[in-house]
């Protein structure tokens with residue numbers, strides 16, 4: 001599908017509530033299935049990625065029902081899954097694949113994991129290596145999907161230093177460690193999103209944290225819960241960027257997740273001199289709040305490796321903001337961007353260059369010189385099938401005020417099916 005707009009607007013105004021957090025929605029289904037009893041997750045994100053997680057559990061015999069905004073999971077416990085008659089199709093979702101490989105590493109029946117063309121090129125060795133060390137029986141083709149998981153009845157505890165900063169790897173190993181034969185220790189290089197740890201505690205589990213080290217005891221007695229999922233800060237980021245960059249804008253975003261491991265984009269924009277007011281709400285199992293964003297003139301900044309995990313999914317937008325900021329912005333230590341839905345260093349550079357941006361590609365980041373006006377006419381913008389690139393380019397195209405076409409615009413279905421509707425609803 002190609003998105004076409006005939007005339008770019010000049011400002012964004014109004015209030016919006018972005019859909020539920022993608023990372024937390026995946027985990028709600030996973031913990032809901034593993035627990036005993038019923039789980040109800042409100043403000044659930046019904047996007048293609050989360051539907052892949054739901055579909056996998058349904059194939060494993062879990063009953064999951066939904067209404068417009070919530071999902072209900074009838075938990076079966078760690079030992080209640082039934083052999084799937086078909087392959088488990090992970091679609092485009094790295095989170096579903098990696099977390100489920102850990103969660104399902106000890107089942108007394110074989111499984112086959114498959115995914116779409118993009119997912120089938122993404123590295124899975126990062127979870128297969130430690131899971132195999134724990135005793136899981138998994139076979140991939142050169143570290144990629146499809147993956148055959150053999151029947152397995154034993155997992156050994158592990159003491160593991162994560163070589164990449166990845167919440168997906170950490171979470172896969174937490175799920176496996178819950179089913180191991182003794183306590184496991186996982187140590188991170190940099191703090192990554194901690195939604196798995198928080199949700200484990202919410203479901204009655206225990207996980208000890210000391211600095212960057214996690215200690216997990218074997219435990220399979222989780223209890224179903226009812227809770228509300230906060231708005232996804234990574235989806236909110238598109239509105240934050242658009243309101244900041246489009247002059248005379250003022251946007252209020254309600255019920256946005258403000259977990260410390262996810263607010264790097266707010267911190268980066270703050271350092272770039274944005275105008276964002278954060279009103280914290282009462283903290284539940286995940287902190288949330290309201291954001292009020294006004295237009296601002298941005299200044300360049302240097303983004304280094306230690307900041308990357310908390311802005312990993314927002315980096316395409318950081319690059320866009322940098323094209324409008326005064327000075328030279330550098331992003332380094334972000335090589336992980338190369339193994340996302342697309343090589344996001346390459347796609348961001350290529351697409352924003354088409355619009356006239358000054359961006360230089362580096363092996364682990366980008367160097368962006370601003371401010372430069374962006375032009376979308378005849379740019380033939382293309383998301384390359386990557387949802388975050390599609391949404392970033394939509395914001396970039398609004399800035400250009402030009403008529404434009406965005407190829408593969410429907411990629412937004414992966415994390416935010418109603419993105420265009422919500423964004424254009426604030427345009428005036």
Ligand SMILES: O=C(O)C1=C[C@@H](OP(=O)(O)O)[C@@H](O)[C@H](O)C1
Nearest residue numbers: 023095165166167168169312313
């Ligand atoms: O754990 C998660 O829910 C996620 C972790 C991150 O991936 P990595 O762990 O591969 O960095 C992030 O990019 C992805 O969108 C969601």
Ligand SMILES: C=C(OP(=O)(O)O)C(=O)O
Nearest residue numbers: 092093094095313340388
């Ligand atoms: C990288 C992402 O997701 P996943 O790894 O789950 O495909 C993302 O949503 O930007």
